[in-house]
Amino acid sequence: MIATYHDEAPATATTPASQTPRGGVHAARTERVTQEQRTFTIGEMAREFNVTFRTLRFYEARGLLQPRRVGSNRIYRSTDRTRLQMILKGKQLGFTLTEIAEMFEAPTSPATHELGLNLELQRITDQLGHLEQQRLHLDEAIAELRAAHSRLSVS
Numbered sequence: 001m002i003a004t005y006h007d008e009a010p011a012t013a014t015t016p017a018s019q020t021p022r023g024g025v026h027a028a029r030t031e032r033v034t035q036e037q038r039t040f041t042i043g044e045m046a047r048e049f050n051v052t053f054r055t056l057r058f059y060e061a062r063g064l065l066q067p068r069r070v071g072s073n074r075i076y077r078s079t080d081r082t083r084l085q086m087i088l089k090g091k092q093l094g095f096t097l098t099e100i101a102e103m104f105e106a107p108t109s110p111a112t113h114e115l116g117l118n119l120e121l122q123r124i125t126d127q128l129g130h131l132e133q134q135r136l137h138l139d140e141a142i143a144e145l146r147a148a149h150s151r152l153s154v155s
Contacts, residue, residue, distance in 0.1 A: 040076040
């Protein structure tokens with residue numbers, strides 16, 4: 001039986017009663033599942049985080065996510081969900097997947113756990129410099145395109 005979970009309460013969810021092959025209900029039994037025990041399908045993960053199945057499989061291939069396999073199905077745990085949040089935050093901040101993987105492997109401490117990632121001061125400083133350099137290049141490209149647009153609009 002594959003259980004479907006509904007977020008009725010913040011910390012727990014219920015599983016539906018088991019069903020016969022014809023769809024009838026055997027028992028009115030429900031199980032309480034803590035948030036840490038909750039599992040997610042690839043579809044649920046993709047919808048919640050607005051990513052494709054291919055993205056999730058790619059992150060798995062890179063070793064960033066480690067879903068449990070049941071046959072050909074991927075079953076994601078809350079730890080995978082948390083890691084995906086961290087991956088997406090890292091990508092938003094401009095880090096590469098290699099850098100994000102290094103953050104996962106580095107020892108964590110309250111002093112380095114910033115923005116949901118294992119960030120050290122030097123890594124933050126380096127990334128700020130990198131992003132500021134990118135912004136400079138983008139500003140130059142935008143200025144060139146605006147100038148070309150103005151020249152073409154006048155003709």
